[in-house]
Amino acid sequence: MVCLTLVYTIGEFASIGRVTVRLLRYYDQIGLLAPARVDPVSGYRWYEPEQASTLTRILQLRDFGLKLDDITKIINGRLDRTGEQALLVGARDALQLEIEQNRIRLDRLDGYLRSTQGETPEPTIPVELTRIEPQRVAFATAAAAGWGPINITPVIGPLLGHVADRLEAAGVAQFGPAIAIYQADGSAGVDSDRVRVTAAYVVDHTVRSADGFDVTTLPAIEQAAVAVHHGSVASIDQSWHALMDWADRNGYQPSGVCRELYRTPGSEPQETWVTDLQQPVTHRS
CATH class of the missing domain: 1.10.1660.10 (Multidrug-efflux Transporter Regulator; Chain: A; Domain 2)
Structure with a gap:
């Protein structure tokens, strides 16, 4: 058979x-x-x-x-089993973050829906108006492929690390907090998806440009709408959208590029990070 x-x-x-x-x-x-x-x-x-x-x-x-x-x-x-477990834990963390982002997104969508029905939406994030004083910073720039955490995060993290390393190499013992500025690349009038990323640290008046970084003074922002984002930078766009919603509802319009000021050292877990979103605004006449 x-x-x-x-x-x-x-x-x-x-x-x-x-x-x-x-x-x-x-x-x-x-x-x-x-x-x-x-x-x-x-x-x-x-x-x-x-x-x-x-x-x-x-x-x-x-x-x-x-x-x-x-x-x-x-x-x-x-x-081995340890390596597989590490990948699975990483995937779980990513899914958890996605859930949190979607929860924030859902809250904002519900508020937007209520506003279309004539209700006055509750603010989803506290915002205050303040003046930002001039700040002397050591900085470096690099290009990201586009907007969003998937493009920005791989650039801003290493770039901040680079500036910090070069400051230490130059003998600068005290610096910070860190500041990031993101600007669409419109150079030479050519359409581009790229974003120019500026990574900076606040320094005192004695610091001069050196190998790996330049020094400049960021001008004052006479009137900034400031919101505080808590947690991972992966969900920071949600806080920025909430900030812009607040500005629009209260009669303000943007008058410049937003700055992000990182109050928590980059070595700390991202879920503990505290970030100021500083959006220059003027009141609509």
């Missing part, structure tokens, strides 16, 4: 896994999930039933937000 091993065509296996044939071919191409065998003449691909559990695991990990490169390492046994 001949025992035949049960196998599935790529179409059958795709149907069982609720994925597309194209996705299975891609997983094979990147070394994530290869067919059990391939006919050398016809090129037909065959999968074994045991591979269904592997496909399910891949789809679960993908749904959790893990990158395909990391999933490949897990599936192919190139990560």
